[in-house]
Amino acid sequence: MTARPDTPRSRRERPAKPALSREGIVAAAVAVLRAEGLPKVTMRRLAQELDTGPASLYVYVRNTAELHAAVLDELLGTIGPAPTEGTWRERVERVLTAYTAMLFEHPSLARSAMTAWPSGPHYLNLIETLLALLDEGRVPPAQAAWGVDLLLQQATATAAEHAADDTRDDWDALTHAVRNASARTHPHLAARSADLLSGAPLARLSWRFQALITGIERTAVPE
Numbered sequence: 001m002t003a004r005p006d007t008p009r010s011r012r013e014r015p016a017k018p019a020l021s022r023e024g025i026v027a028a029a030v031a032v033l034r035a036e037g038l039p040k041v042t043m044r045r046l047a048q049e050l051d052t053g054p055a056s057l058y059v060y061v062r063n064t065a066e067l068h069a070a071v072l073d074e075l076l077g078t079i080g081p082a083p084t085e086g087t088w089r090e091r092v093e094r095v096l097t098a099y100t101a102m103l104f105e106h107p108s109l110a111r112s113a114m115t116a117w118p119s120g121p122h123y124l125n126l127i128e129t130l131l132a133l134l135d136e137g138r139v140p141p142a143q144a145a146w147g148v149d150l151l152l153q154q155a156t157a158t159a160a161e162h163a164a165d166d167t168r169d170d171w172d173a174l175t176h177a178v179r180n181a182s183a184r185t186h187p188h189l190a191a192r193s194a195d196l197l198s199g200a201p202l203a204r205l206s207w208r209f210q211a212l213i214t215g216i217e218r219t220a221v222p223e
Contacts, residue, residue: 020052022060026070033071038108041071068112073120075102075109082129088137093209095129096155100205103159110159126152139217147216154212158205 028049029041042064047054061067079098083091103110127148134144175197183190199207 020050020056020060022070025050025057025060025067026074029067029071030074033106033109038068038071038106038112041067043067065116068109069116069118070120072109072113072116073118073122075106076118076120076122076126078102079122079126082133088133089210089213092130092133092137092151092213093206095126095133096151096209097205099126099152100155100159103156104162107159107162110156110162113156114160134216137217140220142221143216143219146221147212150216151209151212154208158208 025046028046032041032045032049043054043057043061046067047057050057061070076099079095079102083094085091086094103113130148130151131144134147135141139147178189178193178196181189181193189196
């Protein structure tokens, strides 16, 4: 006799759920991020995705902040290997630009990256790559160590700055204010208004990185 379509299935007839793991949780989080954005990457949402209870996830991930950091580390693995052509300064810039571009693809993650501190293998590889390039340029070790933090902060902040939906309106308002600044009350600003607003985004990003690299190369850390 055939069971009615609405007859509940016995749990014994259901396929066994795959065992939970940190890697599986992070992979599910990345999938939710790409489909629905970072705000949906919560313990409750992942528990639904993995057919388990939220409490089970805390065995592998302490909190949402750690989960977001793990997601960031996973996406860092998509950047690709360090470039081999060009000067060491050019290669540092390319690595940082690739990191920034990855965050641009996931704007909701960019703001989280300002406070999320990944500790996974991909983030460690990124730091190792930058340190190796700075060492190739004979940047003193202490300056290189502090400089990597500064460079990654700049890249992350640049992506986070453009992550909000309303940045276009803010930029338009700033542009209007700068262009109409009074030469009587703000003489320097009025004289440099065109320069303040000039340059394509990629050109300005390149200049930022090169300015920082030069500063790191020449500025000793305090004793």
